Amino acid sequence: MADTQFMRLALRLARRGYGRTSPNPMVGAVLVKRGQIIGRGWHRKAGGPHAEIEALQDAQERGHNPRGATLYVTLEPCCTHGRTPPCTRAILAAGIRRVVVGALDPNPRHAGRGLRVLQRAGVEVTWWSQAADTLPTGARGQSSHQKIARDCTRLNEAFNHWIVRHTPFVTVKAAMTLDGKIATASGESKWITGETARAYGMRLRQGSDAILVGINTILQDDPSLTVRRSMAGRSIRRPASNGGPPRLRRIILDSMARTPLTASVVTDDLARLTTIVVGRRAPQSRVAALAKRVNVLVAPLARSATRNRPTIDLPWLLKRLGAERVTSLLVEGGGEVNAAFLLGGYAQRVAFFYAPKILGGREARKAVAGAGAQRLADLMQLRDMEWRRLGKDLLLLARIKPE
Numbered sequence: 001m002a003d004t005q006f007m008r009l010a011l012r013l014a015r016r017g018y019g020r021t022s023p024n025p026m027v028g029a030v031l032v033k034r035g036q037i038i039g040r041g042w043h044r045k046a047g048g049p050h051a052e053i054e055a056l057q058d059a060q061e062r063g064h065n066p067r068g069a070t071l072y073v074t075l076e077p078c079c080t081h082g083r084t085p086p087c088t089r090a091i092l093a094a095g096i097r098r099v100v101v102g103a104l105d106p107n108p109r110h111a112g113r114g115l116r117v118l119q120r121a122g123v124e125v126t127w128w129s130q131a132a133d134t135l136p137t138g139a140r141g142q143s144s145h146q147k148i149a150r151d152c153t154r155l156n157e158a159f160n161h162w163i164v165r166h167t168p169f170v171t172v173k174a175a176m177t178l179d180g181k182i183a184t185a186s187g188e189s190k191w192i193t194g195e196t197a198r199a200y201g202m203r204l205r206q207g208s209d210a211i212l213v214g215i216n217t218i219l220q221d222d223p224s225l226t227v228r229r230s231m232a233g234r235s236i237r238r239p240a241s242n243g244g245p246p247r248l249r250r251i252i253l254d255s256m257a258r259t260p261l262t263a264s265v266v267t268d269d270l271a272r273l274t275t276i277v278v279g280r281r282a283p284q285s286r287v288a289a290l291a292k293r294v295n296v297l298v299a300p301l302a303r304s305a306t307r308n309r310p311t312i313d314l315p316w317l318l319k320r321l322g323a324e325r326v327t328s329l330l331v332e333g334g335g336e337v338n339a340a341f342l343l344g345g346y347a348q349r350v351a352f353f354y355a356p357k358i359l360g361g362r363e364a365r366k367a368v369a370g371a372g373a374q375r376l377a378d379l380m381q382l383r384d385m386e387w388r389r390l391g392k393d394l395l396l397l398a399r400i401k402p403e
Contacts (some may be wrong), residue, residue, distance in 0.1 A: 003126075004144045006030050006037070006072040007102055011151055013042040013051070014074045019206040020045050023325040025156040027051040029073040031059050031066055031096075038064035052077055052087040056094055067095030074102040074152045076127075079114040088117045098124040102152030106160035128152075158207075158328035161348060167322040168329035170346055172338050173204060174367040175353040182335065185363035187220045193355045196391035202227055204351055208330040210249035210321065214337040215258050224264045225250040225332075248273065249326065253312050253337060255279035255301065257286035266293050277312055314346050339370030342380060347400055350382065354394045 007030075014028030021027075021043050029051035031039035039062065041054025049057070052073055059066045077087040077099070091099065099118055104111045104127065115125045128149040153160070158169035175193045176182045183189035191198065205211055205227045217223060227248060250265050250273055257278045259266060265274045274294040278287055279301045290296050299317055301310035321329065331341050341347040352367070373379050381401035388395040 002032075002035065003072070003100055004148060006032055006070075007074070007100060007128075007148050007152075009037075009040070010051075010072045010074050010102070011148065011155065013040055014152075014155060016042050017044060022046060022209050023159070023162070023327050025075055025159040027073065027075045029055040029071060031055045031064075031069050031071055033064065033066070033069040038062065038069060039066065047083045050078065050084060050087050051075075053084070053090055056090060068097045069094075070098040070100065071096050072100045074155065076101050076103065076105040076111070077114045077118070078105070078110070079117045080110065086114075088114050091118065091123070092121050096123060098126070100126045100128070102128055102149055103156075106156070107163050157348075162322060162327035165322075167318040168209065168326045169348050170318070170329045170331060170341060171204065171208070171349040171351055172331045172333075172341055172347045173201065173351040173353075174332075174338060175201070175355070176367040177355055177357045177359045179358050179360060180367050181359040181361070181364040182367045183365040184359065185361055185365070187365070189221070189365075192357065193353045193393045194391045197353045197355075197393040197395065200388075200390055200395060201351075201353065204330055205248060208248065208328045209326045210251050210328075211330045211332055212251040212253065212337070213331075214333045215252060215254040215256075216334050216336070217332070218252055218254070218259055218263055218265065220334075222264050224268065226270065250274045251321070251329075252276045253333075255282065255310070255312055257282035257290060257296075259290060261289060261293065266290070277317060279310065279312060281310075311340065314340060314344060318346060335366040335369030338368050339372075342368055342400070343370050343372070349399050350396065352396045352398075353390070354396070356392055356394075 010028040010030045012028065013030070014026045017026040024043060024046045026043060027050060028042045029040070030037060039055040039059030041051045041056070041058055043051045044054070052071065055071065056066055071091060077091060079086045079088040101115065105114065115127060119125050128145045161167070161169040174182055175197065177192060182192065211225050213223065213225065250270075252259060252265065252274065254276050255278060257276070259276050265271065271294050275297055276290055276294055277297045277299050280298055281301070287296055287298070297320070300313045302313040303310060331337065331347065342350070382398040383401045385396060385398040388397070
């Protein structure tokens with residue numbers, strides 16, 4: 001019970017880094033000696049001290065000697081040099097007796113190495129996540145240790161995906177009526193869902209490295225694509241990595257460079273965070289004009305899986321964004337962009353907000369358009385579904401089941 005209590009606290013501490021640590025994971029740590037907490041820490045921002053170091057420093061500032069203590073940490077301590085020295089060295093130097101770990105390092109080159117370094121030096125190591133990965137959420141017989149281990153892994157699913165596959169973890173977000181419509185035939189969409197749901201949508205942006213929309217969204221709505229400071233009475237300003245302005249990148253799919261030079265994403269104070277992805281057939285004069293104000297990325301074209309015309313090559317784009325350390329991508333496109341990511345197999349999660357409303361209409365705009373599945377056997381399957389009540393609205397968070 002004590003182990004469970006302390007690891008839950010470490011998880012709560014880790015979540016304080018939400019939206020601040022990318023491209024590093026969120027990590028929390030708790031130091032315990034003779035049943036008493038003597039130090040707490042979490043990874044606050046990329047390039048800063050890791051959670052284990054923060055906890056050791058906290059103990060020392062409080063006048064506690066960590067020698068002989070137990071360290072609870074949500075992620076395996078690093079054993080290699082990065083921006084900071086390896087945490088295993090500091091753990092050994094402090095004389096920690098026991099280390100309890102919630103999840104292994106997802107990098108195949110490093111997984112388990114930190115634990116072996118500690119074990120070889122005589123530190124008792126407990127790792128909870130071995131059995132948890134084989135059990136579905138809510139499985140009968142799942143222990144509290146296994147549930148916490150699952151939470152430790154899920155906490156950094158975007159980082160885990162990026163570090164293994166080198167592409168962003170993609171979430172497709174849409175707010176719709178119960179019949180799956182995101183706008184009227186004329187494009188009116190504000191607001192389908194209520195303030196509480198929209199505030200949660202801002203929180204999803206807060207935890208993402210980049211947000212992506214298509215050119216039709218820019219032409220129809222002229223969105224700012226930022227994290228608004230306050231919604232529904234909550235302060236949810238996007239944290240900055242170094243105390244500066246928000247760093248949420250804005251990606252626009254615009255194969256023919258049709259983005260107006262007057263668009264908000266081109267003219268506002270955060271234009272440096274805007275990247276317009278154009279195709280090689282885009283008019284050079286338009287590309288040159290945009291490049292004077294924002295970042296322009298010329299991408300190869302590919303035959304669309306949802307429309308019978310060339311579109312931006314999404315696998316190429318995702319690899320490019322991954323190389324630029326974008327670990328998580330939030331897609332907030334219209335029906336065609338959403339379909340391109342979902343039906344093309346490029347998304348890992350959906351965040352669908354449902355308002356208790358029915359719009360109807362053959363021409364009303366769908367949350368997921370495209371050609372769709374031609375057979376029931378080809379339907380996209382979801383897993384690990386989680387429903388939340390947000391005011392009068394419902395939110396479905398679910399992972400996409402691999403084929």
